[in-house]
Amino acid sequence: MKNIDLKNLTIEKAHESLRGGEFSVRELVDRYLAVISEKNSDINAYLEIYNDINEQVLSAQKMFSDGTATILTGIPIALKDNMLFAGHIASASSKMLENYTATYDSTVVSILKKQGVVFLGRTNMDEFAMGSSTENSAFGRTKNPLAPDYVPGGSSGGSAAAVAMEGALIALGSDTGGSIRQPAAFCGIVGMKPTYGTVSRSGLMAMASSLDQIGPFAKTVRDAEIIFSAITSHDPLEATSVPMEARQLQATSYKLQTNRVGVPRDWLSGEGIDEEVKKNFEESLNILKKLGYELVDIELPVSRYSLAAYYILQPAEVSSNLARFDGIRYGHSNQEGDLLDVYEKSRGEGFGKEVRRRILLGTYILSHGYYDAFYGTAGIVRTQIEEEFKKVFETVGVIATPTSPFPPFKAGEKTEDPLAMYMSDLFTVPANIVGIPGIAIPSGKTNNGLPHSIQFMAPHFCEDRLFAIGKAFESAVQL
């Protein structure tokens, strides 16, 4: 087998080597498959390795020989199990969809297919993307490749672990409240949630539609940028996809071009924020200062309540979106009894504990008598949070926070206390509430050698600001 240095490989380096014939697509893919066969039975990052990799490799190699190769041709990627790839199982790590074969391609898959990306397999996740540790999977937990007793974060923990264990060069995940950024933080890699409306969700299993967004996992900011540039598109199949001209307009409405970085000090004073995380964040701010950025304390007082608003909006949308699983059209079905029995048994058996909890919570929140007090109020708070951020972006170019309030935790540590688990998303949820982009970048190590991570947020459609500060930070930080 060809000796390829996977640890230091990037998309651009791989592309140069593939183009120059230093190694072939086959050789590159085989290196990753060898790692997977060595590590995956223990880590459980992948639920399945696809059976058509050979065909994908051949057609990618052909693109090099006939001169149609792009930067992503032949690049091995891992796909979160909630994105449709026609003819392949997509289960959302749920018993409900254990045997469900995707009937069409999600838009992201279809874009990447055209570029000749090699899809290696589908990765484990918290069932229907509900969780922060990838322990809520119907198919066993995923271990953190850096420390197997610890969780890889979630819900896209399998995708993060696949990249961190060198089982794929890049991966896709979805982020509703932090499900890309938090696992990226826990696995010591880069993870990005783009602006709401940039990457099509057509063919992504809907969790909370006003919050869901697809984004990349990679080892470098530049790689995340390359993937984002490839998958961002205006998709007529998706009603919330924003046309390109409208994006440009909105991005340029944030006129302020500045090296000022906002730090929401009031967020850091709350309970439950780890001391080591705070210390590392201060060190990261010092790095930014040395790089020439000006740090400004900002106030986002209502946004502190983002997580509370999120745990109203999100379960409400979950209960509506998951109503489609009825045991009639697809997915798990128990055909005993009358029609009502079919609904109740199919759903009761098919959904795991956390999914059922959120459906019940959402049903309660949307029920007559509680709707105004919860859902209506959360909507008002959401609007206020949006305005707060808009105002802050009149004075700073980017906002910085830690990605997670605490470092990676041990498996089983938070499984019995849902609220403690929900706290994982404290700093990542506001970007989803507002619809702005956020990126998580490794920022050092804990005393136990586990990864720290910093998050940057930018105004709508200003991903370029995240890539700029991200690259500067990445090149200056000592890992």
Add this chain to the structure above:
Amino acid sequence: MNISDIKKLARLARLSATDDELEAAAKGMDPILEYVAQVQKVAGMVGEKNIPDLINRGKDDVVTIETGTYTNVVLAEAPAHEGNYVKVKKIL
């Protein structure tokens, strides 16, 4: 939240569950509801002027694929079907 509340919710949400499961679910619900109720405090601060201004985005109702293109793959996923129809149990 007590067991009878949660039983009603499970019925509304079309979820079968054992009494033990519902008991456990009811217990877990209160701390979450207490936590999210914080929004009521904040909403008092910001007032009603912030009611979300939402618009529905629709698509033109036009057929873009040839009828029947996906019929077989879609039916293959249905637990029960007859001809080109998904089969549903009799209601009346």
